[in-house]
Amino acid sequence: MKAERQTTYRIAQKQHQQALRQGVLDDASNLLMKEGPAALSMRRIAKLVGCSTMTLYTLFGNKQGVVDQLYLRGFELLRQALESVPHTGAPLDYVWALCYAYRQFAMDNSSYYAIMFANPVPEYTPPEASRQTGEKGFILLVQAVQGCRVVSPITQAESWDIARMIWATLHGHVSLALAKHFDEVTLPASLLERSLKTIFDTLLVDEESAV
Amino acid sequence: MKAERQTTYRIAQKQHQQALRQGVLDDASNLLMKEGPAALSMRRIAKLVGCSTMTLYTLFGNKQGVVDQLYLRGFELLRQALESVPHTGAPLDYVWALCYAYRQFAMDNSSYYAIMFANPVPEYTPPEASRQTGEKGFILLVQAVQGCRVVSPITQAESWDIARMIWATLHGHVSLALAKHFDEVTLPASLLERSLKTIFDTLLVDEESAV
DNA sequence: TATTAGCAATAACATCGTTATATAAAAACC
DNA sequence: GGTTTTTATATAACGATGTTATTGCTAATA
Numbered sequence: 001m002k003a004e005r006q007t008t009y010r011i012a013q014k015q016h017q018q019a020l021r022q023g024v025l026d027d028a029s030n031l032l033m034k035e036g037p038a039a040l041s042m043r044r045i046a047k048l049v050g051c052s053t054m055t056l057y058t059l060f061g062n063k064q065g066v067v068d069q070l071y072l073r074g075f076e077l078l079r080q081a082l083e084s085v086p087h088t089g090a091p092l093d094y095v096w097a098l099c100y101a102y103r104q105f106a107m108d109n110s111s112y113y114a115i116m117f118a119n120p121v122p123e124y125t126p127p128e129a130s131r132q133t134g135e136k137g138f139i140l141l142v143q144a145v146q147g148c149r150v151v152s153p154i155t156q157a158e159s160w161d162i163a164r165m166i167w168a169t170l171h172g173h174v175s176l177a178l179a180k181h182f183d184e185v186t187l188p189a190s191l192l193e194r195s196l197k198t199i200f201d202t203l204l205v206d207e208e209s210a211v
Numbered sequence: 212m213k214a215e216r217q218t219t220y221r222i223a224q225k226q227h228q229q230a231l232r233q234g235v236l237d238d239a240s241n242l243l244m245k246e247g248p249a250a251l252s253m254r255r256i257a258k259l260v261g262c263s264t265m266t267l268y269t270l271f272g273n274k275q276g277v278v279d280q281l282y283l284r285g286f287e288l289l290r291q292a293l294e295s296v297p298h299t300g301a302p303l304d305y306v307w308a309l310c311y312a313y314r315q316f317a318m319d320n321s322s323y324y325a326i327m328f329a330n331p332v333p334e335y336t337p338p339e340a341s342r343q344t345g346e347k348g349f350i351l352l353v354q355a356v357q358g359c360r361v362v363s364p365i366t367q368a369e370s371w372d373i374a375r376m377i378w379a380t381l382h383g384h385v386s387l388a389l390a391k392h393f394d395e396v397t398l399p400a401s402l403l404e405r406s407l408k409t410i411f412d413t414l415l416v417d418e419e420s421a422v
Numbered sequence: 423t424a425t426t427a428g429c430a431a432t433a434a435c436a437t438c439g440t441t442a443t444a445t446a447a448a449a450a451c452c
Numbered sequence: 453g454g455t456t457t458t459t460a461t462a463t464a465a466c467g468a469t470g471t472t473a474t475t476g477c478t479a480a481t482a
Binding site for chain 3: 043053
């Protein structure tokens, strides 16, 4: 092993590699969106990119590394979707809008959602670090929850718990709908709304006991 | 093609085949429980059974056929778990007990649960018929829901909807816990209880508006 | 008894993730 | 500038996967 000095060339090379990685991930993302998680094979990706499979291994280590990037990208897309929700109007309406955005993201990007929460790629199980990174996007929901009650404010831990309950409700409905365990397409939406409403009415109404 | 008469031999042969199928499925079930869905390969199953892979194809058609039987068996096990819940005491306590049994089943049989609701075997997607057969087990929950309100009874459709909401809540928490998106083991239990309680208090209390 | 139908074992095919080998290219060094 | 060393990529191979074609054997039927 050499000392591998930080020459300008090495830096440029690193940047070039980063660009390569992004390009590869763009192609892999297209493959994922168009043909689903089962189509994600190293050979398919390499053929799509126009390189050898060996390149993928030097860039990402193994298939785990490739899918892990897609996993993180999925959570990043979700975070962006939630972040683009305008929080005008009442705080509770903002929570509603976040929930709708979550459901919309899951429906529009079901393959990404599968990688994030189902386990469609046998070779991949998300590492602890990636899971924690992905969950960072939920701070938006936690903050939105916390903003709902100003008269009887919620503790940090409690708002996390409420956000988790909302998340579980969202995921439950969305996941069962994607697995086609809910017959129609429009039906789970109304069910989801009713389920969320029970949570909101019980836990997010301000000045309930306190005045 | 011959007319294939229903001789006693043929009948015995069919029964023998059924016994064989059950034995194969028992072995496959053990493999699933011990090593997870990724270990479910035709060669592994055949080696475990002590037969050739070709036998599996004559018995089940293809891997889809094998996993489909495990899928149905999973729902059957869940149904049995729910059916073994004693419904003594208040109707609402029975609903609570069903929910606990559901959660317990999912935790104890996570590999089965994955096959039923995640998509861990790329070669298998549940057919419509199997999905409908599996969902039959939820009649227990629907009936339990319907039994909760006698003063202000619920319509059949409404009790189905409420059961679906409970189911989605259960699945949301259980699924996120299995995917390790909920940090601790005991935490999601209390969260699940709170989520369920909001639903029960809102939708399952009798004589709420009517007296 | 002779024939025929069906089942199962073996081997093969295509594909998968991964790796060893070899070749080309570029950086490092003198 | 020439030489060496390191790096990167392509090719081919290995083991394992689902599936199928081929072959041989067993048993019911005529």
